[in-house]
Each structure stands twice: as structure tokens, then as C-alpha cells.
Amino acid sequence: MDLVQIKTPTYLTGYAESRIGGRSENQDSYGYCQTPFGFLVTVCDGMGGGPGGKTASTIAVREIIQGVCEGKEEEEPTNIIIKAVRRANMAIISAGAENPALKGMGSTCTVLLITEECAYIAHVGDSRVYQFRGHAKVFRTFDHSMVFGLVKQKVITEEQARLSEQSNIITRALGIKPDVEVDITIRPYLAGDRFLLCTDGIHGAVPEEELIKTATSRKHALGALADEIATTIDGKGRAEGGGHDNLTLALLETKINSKQKDKMGKTVKILLAVLSAVCLLSIVGNILQCTSGKNTPQAPAEQAPAVQDSMLKETCASLKDSLDKNLLTISHLNDSISNQADSIKLYKENCGKLKKENEKLQEEVEKAKQTASNPSSKPKR
Amino acid sequence: MAKNNFQTVYQRPDDPYIYLWVIGEWYCYDPSSKPLGSGAMGTVFMGYRCKDGALMAIKRVKDSFANNPLIRERARQEASLAFRHPNLVEMIGYCEYAPDSGPIFMVSKFVAGKDIDKYVAEFINGPDRVEKICSAMCQVLDALEYVHSRGVIHRDIKPSNIMVEEDSNVRLMDLGIARMNGGNKFSAYGFIGTPQYAAPEQVLREKTGIVQINASTDLYALGITFYELLTGHNPFDCDTEIDTLTRQIREPLPISDQIPKRLMNVLLKATEKEQSKRYQKAADFKAAVEEAMMPPKSFWQRVKEWFA
Numbered sequence: 001m002d003l004v005q006i007k008t009p010t011y012l013t014g015y016a017e018s019r020i021g022g023r024s025e026n027q028d029s030y031g032y033c034q035t036p037f038g039f040l041v042t043v044c045d046g047m048g049g050g051p052g053g054k055t056a057s058t059i060a061v062r063e064i065i066q067g068v069c070e071g072k073e074e075e076e077p078t079n080i081i082i083k084a085v086r087r088a089n090m091a092i093i094s095a096g097a098e099n100p101a102l103k104g105m106g107s108t109c110t111v112l113l114i115t116e117e118c119a120y121i122a123h124v125g126d127s128r129v130y131q132f133r134g135h136a137k138v139f140r141t142f143d144h145s146m147v148f149g150l151v152k153q154k155v156i157t158e159e160q161a162r163l164s165e166q167s168n169i170i171t172r173a174l175g176i177k178p179d180v181e182v183d184i185t186i187r188p189y190l191a192g193d194r195f196l197l198c199t200d201g202i203h204g205a206v207p208e209e210e211l212i213k214t215a216t217s218r219k220h221a222l223g224a225l226a227d228e229i230a231t232t233i234d235g236k237g238r239a240e241g242g243g244h245d246n247l248t249l250a251l252l253e254t255k256i257n258s259k260q261k262d263k264m265g266k267t268v269k270i271l272l273a274v275l276s277a278v279c280l281l282s283i284v285g286n287i288l289q290c291t292s293g294k295n296t297p298q299a300p301a302e303q304a305p306a307v308q309d310s311m312l313k314e315t316c317a318s319l320k321d322s323l324d325k326n327l328l329t330i331s332h333l334n335d336s337i338s339n340q341a342d343s344i345k346l347y348k349e350n351c352g353k354l355k356k357e358n359e360k361l362q363e364e365v366e367k368a369k370q371t372a373s374n375p376s377s378k379p380k381r
Numbered sequence: 382m383a384k385n386n387f388q389t390v391y392q393r394p395d396d397p398y399i400y401l402w403v404i405g406e407w408y409c410y411d412p413s414s415k416p417l418g419s420g421a422m423g424t425v426f427m428g429y430r431c432k433d434g435a436l437m438a439i440k441r442v443k444d445s446f447a448n449n450p451l452i453r454e455r456a457r458q459e460a461s462l463a464f465r466h467p468n469l470v471e472m473i474g475y476c477e478y479a480p481d482s483g484p485i486f487m488v489s490k491f492v493a494g495k496d497i498d499k500y501v502a503e504f505i506n507g508p509d510r511v512e513k514i515c516s517a518m519c520q521v522l523d524a525l526e527y528v529h530s531r532g533v534i535h536r537d538i539k540p541s542n543i544m545v546e547e548d549s550n551v552r553l554m555d556l557g558i559a560r561m562n563g564g565n566k567f568s569a570y571g572f573i574g575t576p577q578y579a580a581p582e583q584v585l586r587e588k589t590g591i592v593q594i595n596a597s598t599d600l601y602a603l604g605i606t607f608y609e610l611l612t613g614h615n616p617f618d619c620d621t622e623i624d625t626l627t628r629q630i631r632e633p634l635p636i637s638d639q640i641p642k643r644l645m646n647v648l649l650k651a652t653e654k655e656q657s658k659r660y661q662k663a664a665d666f667k668a669a670v671e672e673a674m675m676p677p678k679s680f681w682q683r684v685k686e687w688f689a
Contacts, residue, residue: 100444101482103444104443104444146584146622146623146626147584149621149622149623150584150623150626150627150630152623153623153624153627155626155627155630155631156584156585156630160585164584164585164586165586166583166584166586171623
């Protein structure tokens, strides 16, 4: 499939591309849509032989988009996304049950719902979502795969996991069992941040540093960059003898800062603590210097008193300046800390809401299970 | 269904049997009968050769895997292995509904016996427990020597793939159709091997092929199987596959006082994490087991051997 410019709202720009690689069919699918809750992009990677793989990823894309579009206004976007992914899961299972040729099919999924408020990222399986800022990765989903389980346990490195022959064994997928666990997270963003959604045909083909370097390059336009990533990986696969995986990616760039602010990072916290400590030490030092200056026995009046006076005045003036500066820094720090506290509070509130919604969803699932196991209890129409 | 207008898989109305045409002969099985066994890849039924009623084992590969062209190819390969060895299950052939779709069946001779762990459970507290287990393992090593010499690595050695016949003859089963995943995405069933017996290289093996699967991979798995039969438990088994593999990669085989010291040393060498430190041939492993079961050498014998 050729490079496609995604029709995005004004606060975004994006491109997507999907290629067959060295396989006989392309089992990857992607889709995008302006929904009532924000702009939605999804990339899915199908599994299963015959027509199964492509069918599963196509169903996943369709159902996720429809699920989000049909979400209720009063619901949280996180819940809407989770429900949409679960709807896709059930749709794949039903399709597999109806047609023996499709039995065993499944799909991974990545979902990005981006609003002016923040970005919602969900995934199941080993397709990934990256968030880049400048030339660095600030967020990445964690693969639901066997080898990444070993990475989590620090048994093998990410590079070993990427190169492992068993890297294609996933521990979670749509279409396998009725209750699928969906990982979802909320990310604030800044203008110029890039989001990359990709299948393992992209992230499994090159070391992560190389992918980050290419995806964060500012030398080319975004569309050219998306095409360059696909072309480079496709070319590499061919050079290595073909037979390489399908490759699909969607690359988006934000044009505004999200309303939700970034949670303070660990590095920032450490930096602030160090700066505060330096300021405090400087203040204490200045005070000590002042008091020691007062206690120093006065030099005999006959030894150039005028020079002494002027020196004392200069020292006092510089101390005053230094104190003023320090006070200013402290007030800035105070502001920053209170901002961060607000942000943390907001985050905690969001967490609380998410928890409640999750509990509700679980109850709904249990009810649905009960209804399924006891069909006689279904209301008659 | 049709190969040159000929039905290879056939079911008559009102007849419970499914008939399979394999290498010029008809075989049949009753899909509603109780399966002999069921694994990740498929279900095994008792079957018959139509002309004389000889017992057969017929494996119907799960439809979800049968939809994978790479697995179909591997099944064809396995069925074509013309291996004849007293310690291997004899493969008859392969049958498919249609060349590239529908169910696939693998027909092999029926082994009248039991899994080796059930066989061992009968004499677990007997005085000749170690000798009997060693004898059975040596037969598996003979089978492995034969298979390896023909360039095939089993990759899924475990107790449930070793059968003991009534006359104590041991047969290695299931040369495996799941040993090649061909880069396609799989759910957890796609793991090549069984985590409880998998050598580290079965996870660490790279697509680029720097770390290789070879005979020592099977010998590692047999070392773990050997240990399990002697102690009654798998040394690395955990609640999750990931935890099991973590232990498999990180931890050495725990020393057990249920295993004679010299035999324990043999198992420790067979289950070294580094492939190069293990036995490289099944025959070497077998010789070491036999040596460990002999009376210990005298000091002068050892000195003589050292100088030789």
C-alpha cells in the first residue's frame, strides 16, 4: 500500500503506510477516523494462516473505529476505547466460530485517540506505540510477548528479545479468548511531539536506537520520513533474502501543547532537588559570611577607614543582590512545585476515575457472562 | 478433498468412521471415540488399517494450525521421514482433505504402552529404580543418536513424548510439526518446544542464526527429563511459562540426593547452560550414563587413564 496522508484535525498532521514485505499476503491493517471523542488511529497485525490473518486485522480496525464512534458521551474515553477493543475481540471470535477456514485467527491492536486535552494509548499484543519528543523516546508500550516477559524479568536484553527466534510468540491477542486485557495509558504532549504506531515488521527489523533516530529526524518532511522508514526496512528485508514480515506504520506529529501537562519526570525531580539544595547552601553561606563580617574585630581606624567603608558597602550590596536572586529562584521553584502538585492531583483523580470505570466494566463483563451461560434468563421480546 | 478427482478423506452417511487414504492404503478412525491423547497441536485417536485391522495412531492437527501453510509443509516433511529404528515410533504417512486447506491427519503405528512417567511411577520406591530409568534413557539416547545422525533435531524431548511398551522397549514419539513457526505470529502455543524442558538456546536463538539449535539442545531436554524421572518433579517448573524460562536460563540444575552422585554429575554436564560445555553427541551422553552406573574406578586405574 502506498504512503497515505491521514486527514487529521488542525492540531495534528500524519501519514500511514503498509507494505507486504516478503510475505505472500499483507495481514496488517490500519485505519483512522475523526470521532466525537477525538482523532483515532489504529494499527493491527493479524495472525493465522489462509485468509484468517487479514480478516482478523480488518475486523479489528473496523470494530475499534465503530466502537469508539458509537461511544456514549457521558463515558470516559478510556472506557470507550477498552469497550471498542473488547468489541473487536468478540467480533473476531464470532467470525472464527462461523467459518472453519478462519478458526484460530487473531490480531494485535494499537489504538491512539488524540484530543486537545491529551492522548489515549491502548494496545494488545506486540504492535507498538511510541511517543517521541525532540530526538528522544518519552513513551513506548510494552509488548505482550513471551520474550518481552523475559526482558521484564531482566533475563534477556531488549536486543536479544528482538533477535530471538521466538520473538513472534505473543501472550495476548484479540480473538483468542472472550476476556481480553487491554493496556491503556493517558499521555500529555507538547507541540512537535511525534506518535508512531507500528507492527513488529517495523520495530522488530531494526535496533530501537536506529528506529528512534530515523523517526525523530527533522531533516525531512513527516510524510517523507514515514516513507523512508518503510522503504529502509523493506529494502533491508530484501537484502537479507526476502521472506520478511509485513510492515505497517502510522506517524503523527502534534502542532499544539495538550491541555493536560506532563507529569514531572524523575530526572526533573532530581534536578529540582539539586538546584534547591544549591540555593539553600548559597543562602546559608551568605548569612554566615554576613555574621562573620560583623564579628571580625575592626581594623584600627587609622588604617584607611574610607577604603574599608567602601569595601563593606560593596560586599553588602552584592550580598543583597545575591539574596534577592535566591529569593526569586525559590519563588520560581515554589510555583513549579505547586504546578506539579496540581498535575499530580489531576493524575490521581484520573486514576481514581479509571479504577471506578474498570470496576464497572468488569461487572458488565460478569453480567454478560452470566447471561451467556444462562440463556433462559434472557428477556423475551 | 479431491486429489485428481479422488477423495483422500471420506465419510459414509451413517458410518461413524472417517476413512483416510495414505500411501496407497485406507485407514480409518472414529472421531467420536475417546482420544488417546490431546496436545497443543492436535488430538490423537486410535485408528485401524482397513485391510487387516492393524492398530494405528491417527493425529488430527488442530484446524487453527492446519490453516497455516508453514505447518502443513512441516507435517508433510515429518510424515515423509522414513525413519526405522526400534526406539522410534514408525510413521506411516500424511493425509490432507485438500492440498492447501482443510484438516490434516498424520498416521503412525500404534504403540501399545504407557508414557514413561507412568511407567516409572510403578517402581518409584523399588530398589532398581535408578537402573530401570537409566536403561530406558539409554534407549532414548539410541533413538536420538539415530535421528541426529540424519540431521534432524527433535526439539521437544519430554516424558509425554517417550512411550514404554509392555516388553520395556522404549519409543520416542512425535518428531514434531510445531518445531517451525516460520516467523508467523503465534499465541503462546507457538513456542517451539516445552518451556519446562527447553534449553536456553531455544529462547536465545537468534533469527540471524548465531546461536544454533543442535544435538546438544535435545540432550539438554533429555537431561531435564532424566532428572524429573529420578526425582519425581521438574526442576524448573513454575506457574507461568515466563517464570519457567527465566529459571531455565538462569539457574543450574539443583543437586538432588535422590540421584547417585556420579549420575548427578552426568546430568549436570548434560544440562550446562552453555551448549559447548554439554555432551555433543547422544552416544557420549549414553557412555557417561553407563560409566556412572559401573562400580567406581580404583585410584590406580584413574592414574593409568590420566597418563594414557
